[in-house]
Amino acid sequence: MITGTTRLYAIIGDPIAHVRTPMAFNDFFSAANIDAVCLPIHIGRDDLPRGWAGLRSILNLDGFIVTAPHKQESARLCDALDADGAYTGVVNTVRREPNGRLTGTLLDGRGFVSGLTSHGYEVKDRRFYIAGAGGAGTALAYALAASGAAALTIHNRTRSKAENLVIGVGKAFPGCDVRLGSSDAAGHHVVVNATSLGLKPDDALSFNLESADPSALVAEVVMKPEMTPLLIAAKRRGHAIHFGTHMLNGQLELMMQFLGLSTPLTR
Ligand SMILES: NC(=O)c1ccc[n+]([C@@H]2O[C@H](COP(=O)([O-])OP(=O)(O)OC[C@H]3O[C@@H](n4cnc5c(N)ncnc54)[C@H](OP(=O)(O)O)[C@@H]3O)[C@@H](O)[C@H]2O)c1
Structure with missing residues (x-):
């Protein structure tokens, strides 16, 4: 139940309806009996500084997740960045320190790696093709x-x-x-769509799938729909496929730890 003592967490993005983080966080809060709630907050593409000022002023907001298209500008709005955030100049998780300062980190890439390895795929010594150089592409790289x-x-x-x-x-x-690279994905063990193409059923593919090696694993960062046009086409061509949700699942525990919610996931 939400009471006067409930701590707030949020996810900000534009659009926001597709995000799954609130369900994952709220399931975790309820299973671990934590008096907290995670809310989706829709902040328009051109309104982020005003949105951030609002988030700063909410004193019972302990942290928030940042999704497209706000990850790069949010890094500039943070008071401090940890090593992962500073390396990339991109953040996807922000916490409020006891002194009120907002510190950001980027966990997308480590989440993607964790999603791959937990499904039995090696990263070391493998060749990767990445379509996309926005927040997700940068994190993965x-x-x-x-x-x-x-x-x-x-x-x-x-x-x-x-x-x-x-x-x-x-x-x-x-x-x-x-x-x-170009749209030609030949010669790689893993080919990844790290663009926002795939959210809509009629989206074009971000690279030429027909050029990929038949043995290549085809991976997504887009989570909804689970079977994007890329994964549908890849499955039809006989590729092994890897869902965008594996990347989020791979980083949920990392997000909780960064936000000081270090209880292991009970889900
Ligand atoms: N699974 C997860 O845990 C996870 C984590 C993070 C993000 N994501 C998903 O990853 C996607 C990208 O997020 P992001 O943070 O990287 O967004 P972003 O920083 O806004 O970058 C968007 C990327 O998509 C490309 N793009 C957009 N529209 C395009 C089009 N019509 N044709 C070709 N390329 C296009 C952009 O290319 P330009 O540079 O040319 O604009 C850029 O590379 C989103 O769907 C997000 O939900 C998933």
Whole structure:
């Protein structure tokens, strides 16, 4: 039951209706008997600074999750970033410190890696193709390189963003062969859609699936629908597929820990 003492958590994004974090957090709060609630908060694409000012002023709000398209601008609005946030300049989880300062981190990439390994897929020494260089693409690239991927090929509609990401990851992880790619995904063990294409049934694919090796695992970051146009096409072509929800499940416990809710998940 929500009472006067209930602590607040939130997820902010635009759109917001597709998010699953509130269900996951609220199930956890109820199973662990924690007096807290997680709310979806719809903040428009062009209204983030005003939205942040509002969040700052809510003193019983202990932290919030950030989703598209707010992850990069939120990193600039944080008072402090931990190492993962600072590396990427992107955040997806923000907590209020006892002194009121807001500290951000990025857990998407580590969640994606955890989702892969928990389903039996290796990251070390594997070659990855990533379509997308926004918040999710950036997170994946740094986390995969940090986890020992042999090679990363990065492709993005806005080429300059992919170029910058290639330079940044290449500098941070010189042992990983990081290259700018095209829509051609050949020669990789894992090919990933890390763009927001796939939320709608008539969305185009973010790369040329027909170019992918038949043995490649085809992975998504988009969670809803679970079977995106990419995964439907990949399954039809006989690829192994990996859902976007595995990435979120992989990082829920990491989010809880960062927010100081360190009780192990009971779900
Ligand atoms: N499973 C999870 O745990 C998880 C975690 C994080 C995000 N996600 C999902 O990942 C998706 C992307 O999130 P994000 O944070 O990376 O968003 P973002 O920072 O806004 O980046 C969006 C990305 O999608 C690309 N894109 C958008 N529309 C496109 C189009 N019509 N054609 C080609 N490319 C297009 C963008 O390319 P440009 O740079 O050219 O604009 C950019 O690479 C969202 O659906 C989000 O829900 C899932």
